[in-house]
Amino acid sequence: MATWWHEARLTAVLTAVQETGAARLLDLGCGAGDLMLPLLDLAGVGRIVGLDLDAAALTRCRARLAAHPRGRLAEVRQASMTDPHPDLAGFDCACLVETIEHLPLKALPAMEDAVFRTMRPRHVVMTTPNAEFNDLLGVPRTRFRRPDHHFEWTRSQFRAWAEGVALRRGYGVALRDIAGAHPDLGGASQMAVFERA
Secondary structure, rough: OOOOHHHHHHHHHHHHHHHHOOOOOEOOOOOOOOOOOHHOOOOOEEEEEEEOOOOOHHHHHHHHHOOOOOOHHHHEEEOOOOOOOOHHHHEEEEEEEOOOHHOOHHHHHHHHHHHHHOOOOOEEEEEEEEHHHHHHEEEEEEEEOOOOOOOOOOHHHHHHHHHHHHHHHOOOEEEEEEEOOOOOOOOHHHHHEEEOO
């Protein structure tokens, strides 16, 4: 069952993608297709490629795409976002929705290199949990929201990392709270929208 913040996060990402005007999209960590299907409903979208390592999730994703009227525009691959994919270079926008926290911290440089150097899309829309919001979700401070998370960042930690990526890779970046708007703790998630300089 989807949580309210999952739905709010998808809505925020779809809005951000629409604002970029992207027609060719990457969904890195596409899972069962929760983002791919509504992306197909956006006017002007002509191609989507999704990557994920989870074979069972990809099977569900393929079945959902097969039932979608525009599903022929989408392709999914069992592959890692930390590996370079030169054939996926030059897309308009890459989306990484609640995926980076599933990587060990030591794998982030490889992901950064694959996405921002090899694939190098014009825009990157990325979300990750906001650790500051966990108190409001009843998540004890001694653990993460999910057992398969390797880290969860505060807004200042995410900002520092995202601004470092932007500086190193020749992108601008804008950050915003999403999925809620607590005056002190922000949203359940946080989003960075990178634009290639």
